Amino acid sequence: MRSQRAHQGRLATLVVMGVLLGGCARQGHLEAAGPRPPVTGTTGAAMPLAPEMLIGSWTLVDVAAPGAGTILRLAGSELHLIGSHCGTLGGSWRASDVGVFLADVWSASTVVVDSRPGCEKASQETPGWLRSVTAYQFDGAGSPVLLDGRRQTVARLIPGATPVPEPDKANSVLEPPRVTDEARRALAPAVALPATLIPADQRQPIGRWAPKSGHKAAYLEFTADSEWHGSDGCNDQSGRWITAADGTLLATARATTLAFCADSVPIEQWVTTARRAGLDGKALVLLNAHGDETGRLSPTN
Structure with a gap:
């Protein structure tokens, strides 16, 4: 698990090594987002977007949806939404260096699904607030901010979350996610589209x-x-x-x-x-x- 200071240090290093990549996040059925404003850190320097910096266990704050959950765990391509009414929801996520973010929930704890009304449906649907997320950026403190197609804040992610055991929750979900070489390769920038297309x-x-x-x-x-x-x-x-x-x-x-x-x-x-x-x-x-x-x-x- 990384501290907020570790995120700041990593992002500051990326400023020296990279360049800010432009672009805007758009969702297939939503209005296209406007140009992405530069993201600055405590030094005022522009920060490149690095999707591997999203890997971690995050406390969710500023989420308007009731019962949204308290922790969002992003590890490799796996996603877990922990602490919702339906316990731990599972799924997958994708992100790119141009600020695009996509989440998909399609599973839940069997014990909770069987015991709580409405959770069978919830285990097969991405929550509305999470479906609305199409982009991400980092705030001045280096913490991720999830945005919708109009670049409005949907949720802020604060580092240092610690999941607690629940029925049917795998021990791996309790462990701090790590940025592996495999994850870096999966999240590496894509080469440009050929000019013929x-x-x-x-x-x-x-x-x-x-x-x-x-x-x-x-x-x-x-x-x-x-x-x-x-x-x-x-x-x-x-x-x-x-x-x-x-x-x-x-x-x-x-x-x-x-x-x-x-x-x-x-x-x-x-x-x-x-x-x-x-x-x-x-x-x-x-x-x-x-x-x-x-x-x-x-x-x-």
């Missing part, structure tokens, strides 16, 4: 797409409420998605079945490893952080 904006991915080869039942659909649904041909898949400037695309994925079928198409892998999306004519092209094409799909309507 037109960056996909917040509206263009919406619709149903089909891979150019593979199982005939495979598909990928982006909906206006920032959900995606798909199939590899045999297994239904789903998650959340968000776009931003320069073709940035981030997506989460939920638990799915693992039925085998011939000619299956790795739709979930295409979406979750994508960091950029662009259009080649009418085709939607997905690329990973290294700029490698991972998927190419055609519109079905």
Whole structure:
């Protein structure tokens, strides 16, 4: 667990090593956010956004939603919302160096779900306040601030939170998250979209797409409420998605079945490893952080 001073030191180091990357966070169905203002620390120097600095156990403050929870734990790609009415909710998150943030909740403690009314539904839905978060920045003290599509504060994250044991809560959730090499690689900046592709904006991915080869039942659909649904041909898949400037695309994925079928198409892998999306004519092209094409799909309507 890192102290607030440790966050300040890390961010100050990044000022020397990096440059401030511009951009704005936009959600598929929300109004595009305006230009991001510079974020300054105690020295007044501009701070680059480093998504790995979001990893930690954070006390939630200034959250307007009642029962939102008291602790937000971000570790690797895993997310836990601790202390809500429904106990500990679990899911995943994504973030980028241009200030985009995406969260998805899809699980909860079995004991709590079975004993508290409404918690079965809550375990399968991202809370409204967390769904509204599309961006992040750091305040003058180096603490993260979660923002909505209009760059209004949704929640502030204060370091040093300590989760307490609860029924069905794994011991790993109680441990302070660490910034691993794997996490750094997953959150590293993506290379620019190739000049041959037109960056996909917040509206263009919406619709149903089909891979150019593979199982005939495979598909990928982006909906206006920032959900995606798909199939590899045999297994239904789903998650959340968000776009931003320069073709940035981030997506989460939920638990799915693992039925085998011939000619299956790795739709979930295409979406979750994508960091950029662009259009080649009418085709939607997905690329990973290294700029490698991972998927190419055609519109079905």
